[in-house]
Amino acid sequence: MSNSLRVLSIAAGLALGLNGCGFETRAADLRYGTQESSRTALAEHADVLVRLETGLVERFGEPVAPRYPALAAWADARFDPAQPERAADAGGSGELSGEALERVRADNAKRFVRELAAIERGDFDDVAEPRGHPALFQAFRALVADPARPLEERRIAARALFLDFYPTLAESAELYRIECLHCHGTAGGGDGPTANFLEPRPRDFRRGVFKWTSVKDGGRPTRADLVRVLELGVYGTSMPSFRRLSEAERQGLADYARFLAVRGEVERQVVLAYEDEEELTDATFDDALDLVWGKWEKAPKQVVTWSGPIPEPTPEAIALGDRLFHDAAKGNCSACHGNEGRGDGPVAFKIDDRGRKTAAYQDAWGFDILPRNLRRDPFRGGRRPIDLYRRIHAGINGGPMPAMSSNLTADEIWALVHYTRTLAEKALEDELAARAELGGR
Amino acid sequence: MNAPQSFWRRWVFSLDHKVIGLQFLVYSAFFLVAGGALALAIRWQLAWPWSKVPIVGEALYPATGGVMTPEGYTVLFTLHGTIMIFFVVVPLLLGAFGNFLLPLMIGARDMAFPRLNLASFWLMVPAGAIALASFFVASGGPASGWTAYPPLATIARAAPGSGLGQTLWLLSLFLAGVSSTIGAINYAATVIQLRAPGMTWTRLPLTVWSLFFSSIIQLVALPVLTAGAVLQLADRMVGTGFYTPANLVVNQFSPEGAGHAAGGLPLLWQHLFWFYSHPAVYVMVLPAMGMVSDVLAVHGRKPVFGYKPMVLSMGVIVVLGMFVWGHHMFVSGLDPAAGTAFMLSTILIALPSSVKVFNWLATLWGSRPRYDTAFLNAVGFVALFVIGGLSGLWLASTPVDVPLHDTALVVGHFHFVVFGGSMFAVFAALHHWFPKMTGRRLDERLGKLHFVGTFVLTACVFLLMHQLGMAGQPRRVADPYVYPGLAHLKPLNVFITKSALLLAAWQVFLVVNVVKTLLARPAGEKNPWDATTLEWETPSPPPHGNFDLDPVVLRGPYEYGGSGERDHVRQVEPA
Amino acid sequence: MRRLTVLLIVLLAAACVWSFVVAREHGWWFPRNVSAFGERIDHLFELITWIAGAVLVIVFLLLALVVWRGARAGRAERAHGDTRLEVAWTVLPAGVLVFLAYDQLDEWRELKYAGSRPNVPVTARVVASQFDWHFVYPGRDGRFDTLDDLETAYELSVPEDEPVVLELVSRDVIHSFFVPALRVKQDVVPGMRPVIWFEARESGAYEIVCAELCGWGHYKMAGELAVLPRARFDARLVELEREFASNGEAAR
Incomplete structure (x- = not known):
């Protein structure tokens, strides 16, 4: 018996002792670093590369504490570098309208429904750390732990904390770390560890070129465009819908993606300027920032819209679309997308030195690109008629799809939109045909 | 027979079943450590997702600052399952204990085909090496789970790891399959042909019966999986389309567009896979049952209760076990009528297992146990196996399986069977036969300490997984908290992970025990437990050729207790 | 070690029971069912849980008992089995299992068979x-x-x-x-x-x-x-x- 007691006490002691100890679950230390292109361009100017990086870190911070550099113009608009989109009277740029903020609040009530219910009960200990929001949780703990304030007051403040939640850039960076980084990379280069396995590759934000936008003339996307991609995903690629995140979280991630894009573009602009002028000063950075931000500011003015209700898909319109699709002088879509819309048009391919059929075009990021199979692949930028209208009207940034607005009238573009949509119906037809063929064998 | 003298012939390319058994033991111990490390990494991620993985994080995942990547996580559970099943439990039970014990227990000088035996081990070496190598492939280690369902597994572009990693995985599976088939032929032939004079079928120890039955399962079912794996290899390498349906676009890749055949059936693989992989569970648990029966009899000083029902129930498990594979496919789109049939056979197979449990209880009833480590682990086996068996009832029921399928409850269920069951039987067997293998007894105090902690922690790790599954936590997710409805399960996951870390740490006592004992001077006791079966008739460790004189068997294997001069009568003793 | 083992067995049985008793209050149970059919699945689950729980408690108590009783003096009886007992503990569980299987045939048919699909x-x-x-x-x-x-x-x-x-x-x-x-x-x-x-x-x-x-x-x-x-x-x-x-x- 004494033997078994000894065994038991050793076992229990060790088990309790070890299970009691906390484990340190540290987040990763990440750095933005510099782009491959900068390192190549400045390969022989190591000191300039160092100054480039320090300059960027000074202005944009690192992933634990990212911040917008303060432009002189922004100071006038009371631009808060930590939360640039807040309404103007809250110290922001005014990009987030009151209506949008209402949406954010309503969605917060849904996102934090468990937390709010626990607060309602006064059961503060029952509030677990919301996924991806250590800072919010810390603020909450500090608030409810304050013994000086009466319980009711703490409860109201805690409610407001969750209901009014809108992430700072740093909080969005943390969410980006756990949701986006493994594909899009720390600095938004589209070079995270998972990226190598994806086709198409994740977007490299650092050129400011985005494909699924509502704007023409190769403009920067509007903030709403970025939010929409987060909401719907890019169907047919590895970019999923992020509607499981809250409105505030998506808005914040869109801000952060734009921040990474601006940072990347500024870096490229500074390197270009250095190559021109052979010097790198604070002014180089400021000029680059002005130039880059100017493009982003312009985006809302470049949106392609249609006034009035969109035209009906009449049989005549579809027939016209069919003609334009195959007409080499007008739409000429079949040259790339193929006669039946299967994405197998002759122009899209070339025969390489070893006699293999490969893509004729590369996209802005240097990867092979093929035309969509319109019968089978979903429309990536959305399947609303207006989305397709924008695609044909303004082309696709970064890819070979041209803007047709100079070649076609608006009515002709609508005819093509409707014809293209009828092609998408063929997916099931094709599948059933394939099955019938198998069954007949 | 003269023992070979050169080091290589004696320890590396030996034809001696005992040396091959020890080789398998070392082999599976190595993979147990590897598979266990993977399990801990999985648990780390489930408790603290996207935090820095300690120790190895920065080396394995440099791009994320030491934080696990989602595709890295899929590799972890794929290889954990593969390694634990194909390179730990099966080789441990059949390869190590089966090899060592089978000829000794039936009074044979060696296996029927010693060269096949050698081949069976040396096929496992490249199989294991390839499986480990697949972890380090640039395009990602195999990542479609140990079940490798197509099209995820067959289309190289479907996922990171479905490329070269998956090809290596299939190769490794193929080699392991061939090895196991060869081994099974050998065991079955040995039992049929080489029993000592007087060793009739009804005098075989239950361990031998269980190994024999496991070999039958391997012989009948394993070739189906091996062939299925070859078909999957063909889908990948030569453009066939056995498992690839028409009209797929996976990650921008269209199999037809690349000239592959299509129009195949993904479910075909599931049938072929589970036709072996469900019976494989019985391969992993039958030998455990047999060895536990022997340990309970020897250390309980009482005959096994109901020898014939014990044998019969194992036979029923073998036969019925071939007809239950469809219960892995209740929600796969299988014809619901087939679901009904598989539900019936699955519920029926609970019967032979319950008969065995009652017979163990009856064996223990009125026994006079020594309460040593081997006995304790065998009792632990019975307790934990019962939990694993009972939680299988939910999954056998077709309607109830619907919400539970592919959740953490399934994980808890089979870990109770395979860890709580098979591994505790292995601990029992190790303590029981270690003196025969090495001539030295393991330290009892360390052994008991190891048992108590392992038993408690096993329950801590796997019991609450049932609750995780009921609450809806799916298997194989890198971050369950993506679903807000699962956020409150985090404390549970943290508890399980801490227990798992502790459970792993606890195995130090076993390692220390084994090392310490091996360093001690061998006592060379021939029959330290006063056991009756033939392996105890020869010196410890047994010489090359096992027996100086071929034993002649005069009675059954379980003559314990009673009122004679001693409390046991050995199988070779004259009346 | 005998008492410790008995304690461990009883503790494990208690832990199993405990883990189900407290499951609902901790949210470790199924999420609240909102489907018309789900109730019947939940009912089946509970039925199986009760049966399995009863079997578990009985088996664990028996196991604890037989381990406990091993300390008595003298030797064990050299008994090799008892046909009546074998028949009893084959037929009894078989009855329970057949009942279980039979009890869910209807649910499964109504849940899955194409003929049950609402029109x-x-x-x-x-x-x-x-x-x-x-x-x-x-x-x-x-x-x-x-x-x-x-x-x-x-x-x-x-x-x-x-x-x-x-x-x-x-x-x-x-x-x-x-x-x-x-x-x-x-x-x-x-x-x-x-x-x-x-x-x-x-x-x-x-x-x-x-x-x-x-x-x-x-x-x-x-x-x-x-x-x-x-x-x-x-x-x-x-x-x-x-x-x-x-x-x-x-x-x-």
Whole structure:
């Protein structure tokens, strides 16, 4: 018996002792670093590369504490570098309208429904750390732990904390770390560890070129465009819908993606300027920032819209679309997308030195690109008629799809939109045909 | 027979079943450590997702600052399952204990085909090496789970790891399959042909019966999986389309567009896979049952209760076990009528297992146990196996399986069977036969300490997984908290992970025990437990050729207790 | 060691029972069921749990007892078995098992057999792909694959208190459509187009989970099932229609 007691006490002691100890679950230390292109361009100017990086870190911070550099113009608009989109009277740029903020609040009530219910009960200990929001949780703990304030007051403040939640850039960076980084990379280069396995590759934000936008003339996307991609995903690629995140979280991630894009573009602009002028000063950075931000500011003015209700898909319109699709002088879509819309048009391919059929075009990021199979692949930028209208009207940034607005009238573009949509119906037809063929064998 | 003298012939390319058994033991111990490390990494991620993985994080995942990547996580559970099943439990039970014990227990000088035996081990070496190598492939280690369902597994572009990693995985599976088939032929032939004079079928120890039955399962079912794996290899390498349906676009890749055949059936693989992989569970648990029966009899000083029902129930498990594979496919789109049939056979197979449990209880009833480590682990086996068996009832029921399928409850269920069951039987067997293998007894105090902690922690790790599954936590997710409805399960996951870390740490006592004992001077006791079966008739460790004189068997294997001069009568003793 | 072992066995049995007794209050139980059929599944689950629990307690107590009794003096009886006992403990569990099997035949038939499918048109098509749920409604013409189909990502709306039939399609690998609150799960195997049905009895938002490993992003593949009263469901479809016909002038 004494033997078994000894065994038991050793076992229990060790088990309790070890299970009691906390484990340190540290987040990763990440750095933005510099782009491959900068390192190549400045390969022989190591000191300039160092100054480039320090300059960027000074202005944009690192992933634990990212911040917008303060432009002189922004100071006038009371631009808060930590939360640039807040309404103007809250110290922001005014990009987030009151209506949008209402949406954010309503969605917060849904996102934090468990937390709010626990607060309602006064059961503060029952509030677990919301996924991806250590800072919010810390603020909450500090608030409810304050013994000086009466319980009711703490409860109201805690409610407001969750209901009014809108992430700072740093909080969005943390969410980006756990949701986006493994594909899009720390600095938004589209070079995270998972990226190598994806086709198409994740977007490299650092050129400011985005494909699924509502704007023409190769403009920067509007903030709403970025939010929409987060909401719907890019169907047919590895970019999923992020509607499981809250409105505030998506808005914040869109801000952060734009921040990474601006940072990347500024870096490229500074390197270009250095190559021109052979010097790198604070002014180089400021000029680059002005130039880059100017493009982003312009985006809302470049949106392609249609006034009035969109035209009906009449049989005549579809027939016209069919003609334009195959007409080499007008739409000429079949040259790339193929006669039946299967994405197998002759122009899209070339025969390489070893006699293999490969893509004729590369996209802005240097990867092979093929035309969509319109019968089978979903429309990536959305399947609303207006989305397709924008695609044909303004082309696709970064890819070979041209803007047709100079070649076609608006009515002709609508005819093509409707014809293209009828092609998408063929997916099931094709599948059933394939099955019938198998069954007949 | 003269023992070979050169080091290589004696320890590396030996034809001696005992040396091959020890080789398998070392082999599976190595993979147990590897598979266990993977399990801990999985648990780390489930408790603290996207935090820095300690120790190895920065080396394995440099791009994320030491934080696990989602595709890295899929590799972890794929290889954990593969390694634990194909390179730990099966080789441990059949390869190590089966090899060592089978000829000794039936009074044979060696296996029927010693060269096949050698081949069976040396096929496992490249199989294991390839499986480990697949972890380090640039395009990602195999990542479609140990079940490798197509099209995820067959289309190289479907996922990171479905490329070269998956090809290596299939190769490794193929080699392991061939090895196991060869081994099974050998065991079955040995039992049929080489029993000592007087060793009739009804005098075989239950361990031998269980190994024999496991070999039958391997012989009948394993070739189906091996062939299925070859078909999957063909889908990948030569453009066939056995498992690839028409009209797929996976990650921008269209199999037809690349000239592959299509129009195949993904479910075909599931049938072929589970036709072996469900019976494989019985391969992993039958030998455990047999060895536990022997340990309970020897250390309980009482005959096994109901020898014939014990044998019969194992036979029923073998036969019925071939007809239950469809219960892995209740929600796969299988014809619901087939679901009904598989539900019936699955519920029926609970019967032979319950008969065995009652017979163990009856064996223990009125026994006079020594309460040593081997006995304790065998009792632990019975307790934990019962939990694993009972939680299988939910999954056998077709309607109830619907919400539970592919959740953490399934994980808890089979870990109770395979860890709580098979591994505790292995601990029992190790303590029981270690003196025969090495001539030295393991330290009892360390052994008991190891048992108590392992038993408690096993329950801590796997019991609450049932609750995780009921609450809806799916298997194989890198971050369950993506679903807000699962956020409150985090404390549970943290508890399980801490227990798992502790459970792993606890195995130090076993390692220390084994090392310490091996360093001690061998006592060379021939029959330290006063056991009756033939392996105890020869010196410890047994010489090359096992027996100086071929034993002649005069009675059954379980003559314990009673009122004679001693409390046991050995199988070779004259009346 | 004898007493310690008995203690461990009893403790383990107690832990098993405890883990089920406290499960509901900690939220370790099934999420609250909202489907008409789910109740019967839950009932079966509880039935099995009670039977399994009783067996577990009995077996563990017996195990504890036999381990406890081993300390008596003298030797064990050299008994090799007892046919009557063997028959008893074969027939008894067999009876329980046959009852269990028989008891769920009806549920399974009504849950899965094609003949039990409610005779209503398909409400929506669920399209699974790596790592996203998309949902297609047939639009005003009631037919799929026409120009007025409505499509959403992530959120599937269905009417409350009505039989709902869904057609499941996969674009790439195998996924599994799992709604814990409805006790619904169906693998979506490419090349097959399984059809499922259910009736949700309480409006609200419920999680859609992917339950079959579909690649690196499997864990991200979440969706939401919005159960809406009929009027709000219809309004939701009109809202989708309006959004679909947007001319891009609104900000979103």
